[in-house]
Amino acid sequence: MEFDNKKPLLRRCGILPALLLVVVGAAVWFFYASTFSSKKPRRIILISIDTCRADYLSCYGYPRRTTPNIDAIANEGILFENALAPIPLTLPAHCSMLTGTYPLHHGVHDNLGNTLAEFNTTVAEILRTRGYSTAAIVSSFVLDKKFGTHQGFDTYNDRFIEPIGPRDSLQRRGEEASRFACSYLDQHADVPFFLFLHYFDPHDAYIPPEPFASEYADNLYAGEIAYTDHCIAQVIDKLKGLGLYDSTLIIVVGDHGEALGDHDETYHGYYIYQPTVRVPFIVRPPKCREPKAVENIVSLVDVVPTILACLGIDIPAHVQGEDLSPFSAGKIPVKNDRYVYCESFEATKYGCNPLLALVDDRYKYIETTVPELYDLTSDPLEQNNLVKKEQKRARLMKGRLQEMMSRLIDVRSTDASTELDEQTRTRLESLGYVGIAPADINLELDPNKPDPKDLLAYSEYMNQISRLVMYNHFDQAETICEKMLRDFPQMPHTYLELGRINFKSRQFVQSILHNSRYLAIVAQQDAQPSENFAFYPLNPIFAAHRMLGSSYHQLQQYDKAIKHYTAALFIKPERPDVHNNIAVVYFKLGDFDRAAKHWTEALRLAPDRPDVHDNLAIVLYRQGKVDLAVAHWKEALRIRPDWTEVRKKLNEVLRQHNSAFDRK
Numbered sequence: 001m002e003f004d005n006k007k008p009l010l011r012r013c014g015i016l017p018a019l020l021l022v023v024v025g026a027a028v029w030f031f032y033a034s035t036f037s038s039k040k041p042r043r044i045i046l047i048s049i050d051t052c053r054a055d056y057l058s059c060y061g062y063p064r065r066t067t068p069n070i071d072a073i074a075n076e077g078i079l080f081e082n083a084l085a086p087i088p089l090t091l092p093a094h095c096s097m098l099t100g101t102y103p104l105h106h107g108v109h110d111n112l113g114n115t116l117a118e119f120n121t122t123v124a125e126i127l128r129t130r131g132y133s134t135a136a137i138v139s140s141f142v143l144d145k146k147f148g149t150h151q152g153f154d155t156y157n158d159r160f161i162e163p164i165g166p167r168d169s170l171q172r173r174g175e176e177a178s179r180f181a182c183s184y185l186d187q188h189a190d191v192p193f194f195l196f197l198h199y200f201d202p203h204d205a206y207i208p209p210e211p212f213a214s215e216y217a218d219n220l221y222a223g224e225i226a227y228t229d230h231c232i233a234q235v236i237d238k239l240k241g242l243g244l245y246d247s248t249l250i251i252v253v254g255d256h257g258e259a260l261g262d263h264d265e266t267y268h269g270y271y272i273y274q275p276t277v278r279v280p281f282i283v284r285p286p287k288c289r290e291p292k293a294v295e296n297i298v299s300l301v302d303v304v305p306t307i308l309a310c311l312g313i314d315i316p317a318h319v320q321g322e323d324l325s326p327f328s329a330g331k332i333p334v335k336n337d338r339y340v341y342c343e344s345f346e347a348t349k350y351g352c353n354p355l356l357a358l359v360d361d362r363y364k365y366i367e368t369t370v371p372e373l374y375d376l377t378s379d380p381l382e383q384n385n386l387v388k389k390e391q392k393r394a395r396l397m398k399g400r401l402q403e404m405m406s407r408l409i410d411v412r413s414t415d416a417s418t419e420l421d422e423q424t425r426t427r428l429e430s431l432g433y434v435g436i437a438p439a440d441i442n443l444e445l446d447p448n449k450p451d452p453k454d455l456l457a458y459s460e461y462m463n464q465i466s467r468l469v470m471y472n473h474f475d476q477a478e479t480i481c482e483k484m485l486r487d488f489p490q491m492p493h494t495y496l497e498l499g500r501i502n503f504k505s506r507q508f509v510q511s512i513l514h515n516s517r518y519l520a521i522v523a524q525q526d527a528q529p530s531e532n533f534a535f536y537p538l539n540p541i542f543a544a545h546r547m548l549g550s551s552y553h554q555l556q557q558y559d560k561a562i563k564h565y566t567a568a569l570f571i572k573p574e575r576p577d578v579h580n581n582i583a584v585v586y587f588k589l590g591d592f593d594r595a596a597k598h599w600t601e602a603l604r605l606a607p608d609r610p611d612v613h614d615n616l617a618i619v620l621y622r623q624g625k626v627d628l629a630v631a632h633w634k635e636a637l638r639i640r641p642d643w644t645e646v647r648k649k650l651n652e653v654l655r656q657h658n659s660a661f662d663r664k
Contacts, residue, residue, distance in 0.1 A: 040310065040311050040312055041247060041248055041249035041285070041286045041310060041311065042192040042247050042248075043192060043193050043194075043195075043244055043247060043248040043249070044127075044132075044193070044194045044195070044248070044249045044250075044251070044307055044310075044311075045195045045197060045235070045239075045248055045249070045250050045251070046097075046194070046195070046196045046197065046251045046253070046303065046307070047197050047198075047199070047232060047235075047250070047251065047252045047253070048094065048097065048196070048197070048198045048199070048253055048254070048255050049199050049202060049225075049228055049252070049253070049254045049255070049280070050090055050139070050140065050198065050199060050200045050201075050202060050203050050254075050255050050256075051090075051200075051202045051203040051204070051254075051255070051256065051257070051258045051268065052202050052225065052228075052254030052255070052256075052257065052258075052279060052280060053254070053257030053258050053260075053275055053276070053278065053279070054083070054254065054257065054278050054279055054280045055275075055278070056221065056222055056225050057070060057071075057225065057280050058071055059071040059074040059075075059079060059280075059282075060079075060081070060280060062222070064222065066222055066225045066226045066229065067225065067226065067229040068229065069229045069230070069232055069233035069236060070229050070232060070252055070280070070282065072236075073236070073250055073252060073282055073284050074282045074284075074291060075291045076284050076288050076289055076290075076291065077250070077282055077283050077284030077285065077288050077291065077292075077328075078282065078283045078284075078285075078288075078291075078292045078293075078294055078324070078327050078328055079280075079281075079282050079291070079292070079293045079294070080281040080282070080283075080294050080296070080298045080324070080327075081293055081294060081295050082278070082295060082296065082297045082298065082361065083253070083278065083279050083280065083281030083298045083299065083300070084277045084278060084279065084297070084298070084299050084300070084340055084342055084359060085254070085255060085256040085257070085276075085277045085278075085279050085299075085300050085342070086102050086103055086299060086300060086301060086340070086341060086342055086343065087103050087109065087256070087272075087277075087342065087343050087344060088256040088257065088268045088269050088271075088272060088276035088277050088344060089110065089111050089256065089268070089269050089344075089346075090111055090140065090142045090143065090203075090255055090256070091108055091110070091111045091114060091142050091143065091147055091149070092106075092108040092109055092110065092111070092114065093255040093256050093300060094143060094149055094198075094255055095108045095116045095120070095148075095149065096299075096300050096301050097253065097255065097300045097301075097303050097304075098122045098123055098124065098149060098196070098303075098304070099116075099120050099121065099122055099123070099304065099319075100123070100301050100302075100303065100304030100305055100315075100318075100319035100320060100321045101120070101301060101318065101319065101320045101321075101408075101410075102301055102320055102341055102343075102408045103343060104341075104343075104405060104408040104409040104410070105318070105320060105408055105409065105410040106120050106410070107120075107410065108148075109343070109345050109439055109441055110345070110346075110439050111142050111269075113438065114147070115146070115147050115148040116147065116148030116149055116151065117148065118148075118151070120148075120151070121151075121152075121316065121318070122149075122151045122152040123152070123194070123303070123304045123307055123308070124136070124151065124152030124153045124194060124196070125151055125152030126152070126308065126313065126316070127152070127194045127307075127311075127313075128152050128153075128154065130311075130313065131192060132192045132193055132194045133154055133188050133191050133192065133193040133194070134152055134153045134154050134155070134193070134194045134196075135153060135154060135155040135156075135157070135184050135188075135193065135194070135195050135196070136149070136150065136153045136155070136156045136157065136158075136195075136196040136197075136198070137157045137177050137180045137181055137184070137195070137196070137197050137198065138156075138157065138158050138196075138198040138200075139160075139171055139172050139173075139174070139176075139177045139198050139199055139200035139201075140170065140171045140198070140200040140203070141158075141170050141171065143158065143198060144158050145158055153196070155184070157180055160172040160176065161176055162176055164207075171200045171203070172200070173201065173209070173231075174199045174200075174201045174227060174228050174230075174231030174232075175231050175234070177197065177198070177199055177231065178231045178232070178234040178235050179234075181195065181197050181234075181235045181238075182234060182235060182238040185235070185238050185239065185242060185244065186238075186242070189242045189244060194307075197235065199228045199231060199232070201224045201227055201228045201231075202221060202224040202225055202228060202258070204258075204267060205467075206220035206221045206223065206224050207220070207224075208220060208223035208224045208226070208227040209227065212224070212226050212227040212230070221258065221260060232252070236250075246286055246287050247286050248286060249283075249284070249285055249286060249307065249310050250282075250283075250284040251281075251282065251283050251284075251303060251306070251307070252280060252281075252282040252284075253279060253280060253281050253282075253300060253303065254279030254280045254281075255279065255300070256268055256276055256277060256279060257274075257275050257276045257277060257278055257279055258275065258276065259271065259273070259275045259276050260275065262275040262381075263275070263382070264456060264457075264460070265456065265460070266460060266463060267463060269344065269346050270344060270346045270347060270452065270456060270459050271344065271355065271452070271456070272342045272343065272344045272355050272357050272366065273382050274364075274376070274380065274381075274382060277342050279300070281298060281300070281302075283306060283324060283325075283327075283328065285310060285325075285328050288328065292327065292328070294327050295361065296327075296336045296338070296361060297336065297338055297339075297340055297359060297360055297361050298322070298324060298340070299321060299340040299341075300321075301319075301320050301321030301340075302321040302322050302323070302324050303321065304319055304321060305319050305321045305322060305323040305324075306321075306323055306324040306325055308323075309323040309325040310325050320408060322338070336360075336361055337360070338360065338361075339358050339359065339360050339400060339401075339404060340358075340359050340360075341356075341357065341358060341359075341401075341404055341405070341408060342355075342356075342357040342359060343355065343356050343357065344452075345439035345440065345441055346439065346452075346459070347452035347455060347456075347459070348439050348440035348441075348442075349438070349439055349440075350450075350455045350458055350459065350491070350493075351449060351450060351455075352368075352369070352449055352450045352451060352452045352454070352455055353368045353369045353445045353446060353449045353450075353451065353452065354368065354439075354440070354441075354442070354443075354445075354452075355367075355368050355452055356368070356401060356405070356443070357401070358397050358398075358400055358401035358404060359376075362375060362376060362377050363375055363376065363393065363397065364376055364382070365393075365394060365397035365398060365401060367398060367401055367445065368445065368451060368452055369445065369447065369449060369450065369451035369452070370451045370453070371387050371394060371398070372385045372387060373385060373386040373387045373390060373393065373394045373397070374386065405443055409443075438539070455488075457487065457488075458484065458487075458488050458491060461480055461481075461483065461484050462497070464477075464480055465477045465480055465481065465497055465501070468480070469500070469501060469504060472504075472505075474501050474502075474504065474505040477497075477501045478498065478501055478502075481494055481497055481498045481501065484497075492518055492521040492522060492525070493518070493540060495514045495515070495517045495518035495521065496514070496515065496518045496540055496543065496544055498510075498514040499511045499512075499513075499514035499515035499518065499544065499547055500543075500547065502514060503547050503550065503551060506554075508551040508552075508554045508555055509551075509555070511547060511548075511551045512548060512551045512552065515544045515547050515548050515551070516548065518540075518544050519541070519544050519545075522541060539571060539572065541571060542568050542571040542572050542575075545564045545565070545567040545568040545571070546564070546565070546568045546575075546578060548560075548564040549561045549562075549563075549564035549565035549567075549568060549578070549581065549582070550581065552564065553565075553581065553584075553585060558585050558588060558589055561582075561585050562582060562585055562586075565578055565581055565582040565585070566582070569582070574605055575605075576601075576602040576603075576605040576606035576609065576612070577602075579598040579599070579601045579602035579605070580598070580599065580602045580609075580611075580612055580615065582598050583595045583596075583597075583598035583599045583602065583615065583619075584615070586598065587615075587618075587619055592619050592622055592623055595619050596616065596619050596620065596623070599612055599615050599616040599619065600616065603616065608639055609639075610635075610636040610637075610639040610640040610643060610646075611636075613632040613633070613635045613636035613639070614632070614633065614636045614643075614646055616629075616632050617629040617630070617631075617632035617633045617636070620632065621653065626653065626657055629653070630650065630653060630654065630657075633646055633649065633650040633653070634650065637650065
């Protein structure tokens with residue numbers, strides 16, 4: 001009887017329903033926790049596809065089946081439909097991806113003349129302190145370790161076995177990157193690891209290998225996307241073959257998109273419309289089998305906090321992204337009031353205001369000379385500027401943009417600028433990154449400056465010239481410059497471009513005329529470099545003087561060569577190439593003391609240049625300083641052991657020197 005009386009008591013008191021709720025709740029919690037929390041991934045692979053606009057992946061709606069393997073990953077994970085890059089350029093976008101911070105914080109706003117400063121903390125640095133093996137395999141020179149993205153990686157593979165492109169060591173194909181990735185997986189199957197894997201293939205020029213070139217002959221960019229998907233499959237198959245797939249967190253993103261003619265932009269970097277900033281973003285947690293599509297706005301800065309949250313690691317206070325892992329458990333907020341930030345300072349190189357954007361789930365506001373507001377839901381192609389029609393919303397978003405920028409900025413970000421040597425600058429230009437002047441990282445807009453839309457055509461001309469010069473099509477490049485002079489007579493930089501084209505084609509007299517014309521216009525305009533401008537690696541006034549010095553040098557007009565080399569060194573005294581050049585002129589004039597002085601300074605700035613060691617050794621030998629000359633020849637051979645000419649020279653000097661000693 002006592003037992004029977006207790007049953008209704010339990011029911012009356014609500015204890016049984018409560019227990020049932022606890023049991024059901026515990027079961028639900030256990031399901032999600034076992035899938036996403038307690039089974040923390042021992043391995044993380046972050047796959048970045050360069051220049052990959054989202055709408056060219058079949059899982060994002062592209063009508064052709066370009067990405068069956070990425071689609072399969074998305075079918076087992078979370079696909080974020082509205083993911084944006086903070087900037088449509090490779091180096092700064094990856095800096096955001098690896099640090100969880102916007103460019104205003106990490107300080108990298110350009111592919112040219114910027115390096116990720118050491119004050120930044122990458123996800124690789126965080127994971128390495130937690131016992132993870134960290135490795136990166138990158139496929140373009142723009143992510144070379146010299147630009148700082150190697151921070152925190154035990155292994156940083158940025159040397160290409162089979163480089164492709166018009167110049168050596170600029171990029172590699174996806175299959176080479178996948179081979180290195182599969183080798184890494186074989187060697188690290190038994191340890192927790194973080195692998196950052198970067199594919200560059202969709203970047204121009206679009207040259208997919210067969211059979212993709214034939215299959216996508218009508219759209220080679222889509223063919224590059226399909227080829228990259230094929231390469232990613234090789235890594236996924238290796239994971240499965242090693243039994244690692246179910247314990248690996250896989251994230252697939254694009255670093256930025258490609259305009260492909262939308263809004264009259266051919267490539268990327270200038271505008272921040274959707275084709276160049278909307279990217280794929282797919283997260284596949286371990287053992288996830290239920291696909292989800294999320295409409296909420298997200299950003300590449302969310303990669304770091306999402307990885308850390310999935311691993312149960314506290315997210316550092318400096319991280320500006322948001323943890324997206326709750327979406328994997330179905331915790332999608334009913335209302336999302338989040339804003340993300342995008343920028344482009346590319347137009348400031350041409351004297352325009354920058355493009356600064358605030359984006360939410362529906363609207364994009366772009367602050368510049370002529371502001372823009374788009375309803376991305378009803379106007380995804382961004383054709384109808386609503387600034388005048390919805391002035392209240394535009395003012396509200398402008399205020400929120402300014403407030404957000406004030407929170408994002410880090411005063412240390414000025415440390416990002418760095419010096420580029422001539423070879424590095426040339427290699428970056430060969431990848432299509434045009435650098436005529438420094439970007440003006442000024443968040444205060446000047447109403448007197450042109451709107452970026454007014455000079456897009458000039459930027460497009462510059463991109464054409466860069467690619468034509470890369471392939472030595474100098475006549476065509478000159479023809480475009482003539483169009484630029486007609487269409488944009490207010491832009492003196494066109495004369496500098498003509499001078500560069502003539503210099504590369506060895507038309508030194510013409511190069512002198514155009515560079516001199518550029519300097520005369522700049523002087524007439526009283527356009528003096530700003531405080532930081534003189535030390536920027538792409539200073540156009542420095543470039544003009546350097547080309548003039550080299551042109552007069554080639555014409556054996558040595559006094560004029562010295563004049564312009566000296567002017568170049570006044571602007572940038574830290575350039576070893578100019579010190580080397582002026583030293584050669586002084587040597588030819590028989591002024592060995594000045595030659596030795598400049599070669600010594602060149603070696604102080606760049607101690608590993610074997611050619612300069614050889615040059616200094618020659619002048620020291622002429623001055624009778626045999627021991628010092630021998631030391632520099634030996635150093636040249638240490639740096640370049642296969643330099644037969646120097647080895648013969650050194651052996652002959654040693655033979656003569658030893659014979660003279662024996663006679664004594």
